[in-house]
Amino acid sequence: MNQKNLEYLASQVKYSGFGTSHEAALAENIKSGKPAFTLEHQAVFGADLANATLHFQKSKTTDNYFFNHYELELKKQEGSSLKQTFQMGYDNNITFKEAANLLAGRAVFKELAKLIDTGENGQKRLEPKGEKYNAWLQLDFTDTDARGNFKVKPYHENYGFKLEEVLARYPIKELETPDYKARLIESLQKGNVQSVTFVIDGKDERRFIEAAPRFKAINQYDENMVRTSFSRQQKEEQSQGKAQQQETPGGKKAKAEKQDQEPEKKQRSRKAKGIV
Numbered sequence: 001m002n003q004k005n006l007e008y009l010a011s012q013v014k015y016s017g018f019g020t021s022h023e024a025a026l027a028e029n030i031k032s033g034k035p036a037f038t039l040e041h042q043a044v045f046g047a048d049l050a051n052a053t054l055h056f057q058k059s060k061t062t063d064n065y066f067f068n069h070y071e072l073e074l075k076k077q078e079g080s081s082l083k084q085t086f087q088m089g090y091d092n093n094i095t096f097k098e099a100a101n102l103l104a105g106r107a108v109f110k111e112l113a114k115l116i117d118t119g120e121n122g123q124k125r126l127e128p129k130g131e132k133y134n135a136w137l138q139l140d141f142t143d144t145d146a147r148g149n150f151k152v153k154p155y156h157e158n159y160g161f162k163l164e165e166v167l168a169r170y171p172i173k174e175l176e177t178p179d180y181k182a183r184l185i186e187s188l189q190k191g192n193v194q195s196v197t198f199v200i201d202g203k204d205e206r207r208f209i210e211a212a213p214r215f216k217a218i219n220q221y222d223e224n225m226v227r228t229s230f231s232r233q234q235k236e237e238q239s240q241g242k243a244q245q246q247e248t249p250g251g252k253k254a255k256a257e258k259q260d261q262e263p264e265k266k267q268r269s270r271k272a273k274g275i276v
Contacts, residue, residue, distance in 0.1 A: 001031045005064045009056070012067050013039075016088070017096030018054065029056065030065055043096070046193075047077040050100045060121050072096075074103040084139065085149050094137075101191030107138040107155070107213050109163075109189035136161065136213035161213040163188060170218070173197035173204065193221070 009030075010023045018041045029037040039054040053071045058064070067088050075081040082103045086094045091113065098108045113132045136155040143151045155161055163185060167175060174180040174196050187194045188211045198205045207228070208221040220228045 001027065002063050002065075006030055009065060009067055012088070013054065015095075016067075016070075016093055017098075018052070022054075026056075033063075034058070041096070043100075045097065045100050045104075048100065048104060049075040050096070051075070052096060052099075070096075070099075072099045072103060074100055082141075082150075083148075085147065095190075098191055102137065102139050104191075105139070105141070106191040106193070107136045107211050108191040109134065109136050109211070112154075133157070136211070138214065155213040159213070159216075161216045163211055163218075166216065166218055171199045172209075173199050188218075 006027055009026055010020070013022055013026070014020050022039050022041070025039055029039075036055070036057045038056070041052040041054060043050050051073045055068050055070060056065050057068050059066065069085055069087045071083065071085050073081055073083045084099065084103055086099050092111055094102070094108070094110070098110075102108055111132050111134050134157050136159075138153050138155070139150040140153045141150055145151055167185070172184075174184050184194055184196065188209070191211075193208050193210045195206065195208055198207050206223050208223075208225060209218045212219045222228050
């Protein structure tokens with residue numbers, strides 16, 4: 001048995017989010033020398049059940065096996081389900097949890113590289129080549145490819161969504177502590193729904209948020225995961241901002257002009273009524 005290949009695959013499976021429980025099954029299948037095999041993995045994320053099938057293929061020319069791809073089915077609590085195939089390469093793959101988040105409709109932030117197909121004898125094998133770039137990824141549930149997979153819609157850095165700047169617009173308590181802030185951003189980048197504390201009128205209010213790069217914003221939910229909008233504090237700040245805008249030089253000038261026009265308007269109105 002190719003021990004180095006086993007160790008590499010076990011590490012790849014582990015860091016792709018499938019844990020270490022499959023090492024014995026990996027060793028048994030590699031030792032058998034079979035041309036291909038699959039492993040099953042299951043996890044519960046919130047109210048969703050995620051079932052994954054991991055596909056391994058033996059090289060046509062060596063005794064090495066490759067973790068080519070995995071199929072994921074996400075079953076929702078209400079009974080609906082969605083499926084997607086995720087290809088595996090050598091670097092920065094979509095992890096199991098990230099894949100579940102994508103199928104749940106959320107966006108994931110990844111460092112990506114241009115991929116080329118290096119598969120043998122018609123076997124699809126994608127490898128990263130060339131320069132890397134960052135992008136938010138989200139599945140388009142209205143469009144599928146020839147294999148029935150939902151197409152991935154990327155939001156590149158030049159799209160203009162900057163998560164840290166968007167978060168700064170909200171009264172989120174965790175942003176005040178650098179370590180908490182860093183963990184919050186990292187969690188949101190993985191596509192997670194994250195619990196945070198909003199400070200509203202001096203009181204702590206628990207909310208859940210997720211990144212929404214398409215709209216250059218974040219989605220907010222209350223404790224019962226019901227969608228909510230801007231906080232009362234933000235609305236007050238917006239109102240204060242409009243009032244302050246009127247006090248700017250341009251705002252004062254417009255206000256003065258309006259006041260100057262009032263006597264003239266009243267005089268025209270009196271004339272029209274025959275009052276002098």
